[in-house]
Amino acid sequence: MTDTRSFVRGLGAAAAVLGTLAFVVGAPVRPPHTGRDTVVSAATRDALDERAIEQISASQLARWIRDGKAGLRVLDLRDSSAFETKHVPSAESFALTGLVTVLPKPGETLVLYSDDDLRDAQATAWLAGVGHARVHVVRGGMSAWMTEVLSPIVQGDSAKSVAALSRYFGGVPRLVSPDADPRVTSGARDDGSKEVLEFVARRGC
Amino acid sequence: MTAPLPLDVAGGTTPSLVVALGVGVAFGWCLERAGLGSAPKLMGQFTLRDMTVLKVMFSAIVTAMLGLFWLSWLGVVDLSRVAVPPTFIGPQIVGGVVFGAGMALAGLCPGTSCVAAATGRLDGLTVAAGFFAGVLVTGLAVPAMADFYESGTRGAFALPAALGVTQGTVTFVVVAGALTAFALSGRVERAMAARAARVRP
Numbered sequence: 319m320t321d322t323r324s325f326v327r328g329l330g331a332a333a334a335v336l337g338t339l340a341f342v343v344g345a346p347v348r349p350p351h352t353g354r355d356t357v358v359s360a361a362t363r364d365a366l367d368e369r370a371i372e373q374i375s376a377s378q379l380a381r382w383i384r385d386g387k388a389g390l391r392v393l394d395l396r397d398s399s400a401f402e403t404k405h406v407p408s409a410e411s412f413a414l415t416g417l418v419t420v421l422p423k424p425g426e427t428l429v430l431y432s433d434d435d436l437r438d439a440q441a442t443a444w445l446a447g448v449g450h451a452r453v454h455v456v457r458g459g460m461s462a463w464m465t466e467v468l469s470p471i472v473q474g475d476s477a478k479s480v481a482a483l484s485r486y487f488g489g490v491p492r493l494v495s496p497d498a499d500p501r502v503t504s505g506a507r508d509d510g511s512k513e514v515l516e517f518v519a520r521r522g523c
Numbered sequence: 524m525t526a527p528l529p530l531d532v533a534g535g536t537t538p539s540l541v542v543a544l545g546v547g548v549a550f551g552w553c554l555e556r557a558g559l560g561s562a563p564k565l566m567g568q569f570t571l572r573d574m575t576v577l578k579v580m581f582s583a584i585v586t587a588m589l590g591l592f593w594l595s596w597l598g599v600v601d602l603s604r605v606a607v608p609p610t611f612i613g614p615q616i617v618g619g620v621v622f623g624a625g626m627a628l629a630g631l632c633p634g635t636s637c638v639a640a641a642t643g644r645l646d647g648l649t650v651a652a653g654f655f656a657g658v659l660v661t662g663l664a665v666p667a668m669a670d671f672y673e674s675g676t677r678g679a680f681a682l683p684a685a686l687g688v689t690q691g692t693v694t695f696v697v698v699a700g701a702l703t704a705f706a707l708s709g710r711v712e713r714a715m716a717a718r719a720a721r722v723r724p
Contacts (some may be wrong), residue, residue: 336589337698344597344689345600422684426679447602448688449596449683504586 344418347447374454376462377470379429380483383408389425393417395432396460397442404429406463407487417441422449431456431463549637553581560638562630562646569627572715574708581701592694612675629653 340346381405382390392409401411401491406483414437420428428450430441438455445453447509456462468489481491557579558564567573594600626632626658629650631639636654665672682693 321695329674330705333698334587334591336593337585337695339594340589340691340698341695342691343596343692346592346690421687423687424680449681451680495614522601 330350343482345444347444360399372452372454373457373506374429376431376456376458376466377480379406379431379456380467380487381456382427382429384486386482387427389423389427390429391426392431393420393441394439394460395434396428400433400460403487404460404464406460414441414444417444419449420445422451426450427452428453429454430461433459433461546616550634551641554635555642557600559635560642560644560647562639562644565609565632565635566630568603570715571711573710575706577704585698585701588697592690607681610675610677610680612677614672614674623655625657632656656703 322398329366331472360472378409379392383392390408392406393412394405394409395412396405397413399410402411405411409431428445430453432437438459441452442455457468467484467487470480470489470491472478472484472491472493477493483489484491526623554560559577559579564573568576588721591600591602591605595602622632628634629646631647631650633651634652636647636650640651641647683690686693
């Protein structure tokens with residue numbers, strides 16, 4: 319009887335210790351590391367699988383920002399100097415280790431971007447692990463934002479909407495004639511003028 | 524490879540069903556050993572004379588909660604692969620009230636009624652037949668109440684997201700609540716036994 323009671327009290331004490339440590343640790347995932355030589359965890363490898371990461375296009379993110387999607391929060395995972403040079407409007411700069419402060423909120427949609435798939439995957443695994451229900455990664459990161467939103471090639475039925483979306487963010491859409499090779503059309507502006515396109519800091523960046 | 528293992532990928536649904544059967548039998552054995560196949564035992568919880576149900580349930584919750592938290596932290600379990608049932612606020616409140624009323628009336632819940640039925644108790648067989656009939660009737664009625672049935676959806680909505688706190692905080696609060704309940708349950712049982720003794724002639 320005494321042995322049983324001691325055993326039960328031991329279990330209770332173990333639960334108390336583990337529960338308190340859980341409070342201290344906060345999240346059931348170890349904080350990700352920023353170094354490229356980091357050993358990729360099993361969770362990260364799974365997150366690298368496209369089935370585990372819900373990717374969106376840069377254009378989709380642009381539409382969400384323009385339309386004022388409720389609960390949208392955009393996180394820029396690149397280093398702070400790259401963020402200062404240019405970033406997606408409304409984005410917040412976060413290092414991977416800083417994501418421990420991003421707590422889940424009801425109705426929130428997180429969109430991550432960087433120029434590093436591994437970093438995206440680590441961040442996604444972390445955020446999903448701490449309970450974020452809606453986490454998206456911008457396919458192609460900042461490069462995709464530059465080419466798809468700020469300097470898109472416009473042609474076909476969607477030309478007007480793509481160009482309007484681009485101009486909303488201060489972009490310069492490139493017009494392409496139906497028989498032209500898209501690979502050699504850089505510089506043709508839809509206002510008819512010809513100029514060399516440069517990736518400069520634009521409104522909202 | 525991290526748990527839970529993808530049994531459906533490994534060999535179709537048959538391995539999943541075999542494992543489910545094994546887990547179900549083990550779960551039922553544990554319930555029976557804990558005495559939860561007995562309706563009077565369960566009713567003791569409602570009258571506060573026997574706190575076994577609270578102890579068993581809280582033990583299971585705390586074990587699973589701490590186990591998943593720390594196994595995930597160690598990289599053994601991938602929580603993103605653990606299914607979280609979606610939340611439908613209104614329908615689940617109504618369903619909870621119906622479930623609670625049924626459990627108080629029958630003295631058994633679906634799991635414990637299966638345990639009671641497996642051990643040959645007539646009340647268990649009756650309740651199991653009743654809840655299977657209820658499942659059938661509800662399934663047939665779903666098209667007529669589809670709007671309500673799917674209303675108030677919040678997706679996989681768990682306490683950390685609802686309260687805006689970390690998973691560790693929720694784990695700590697639940698563990699603290701369970702340990703407090705364990706500590707108080709003995710006193711409650713003794714108080715109720717003393718009260719019953721005074722009432723008896």
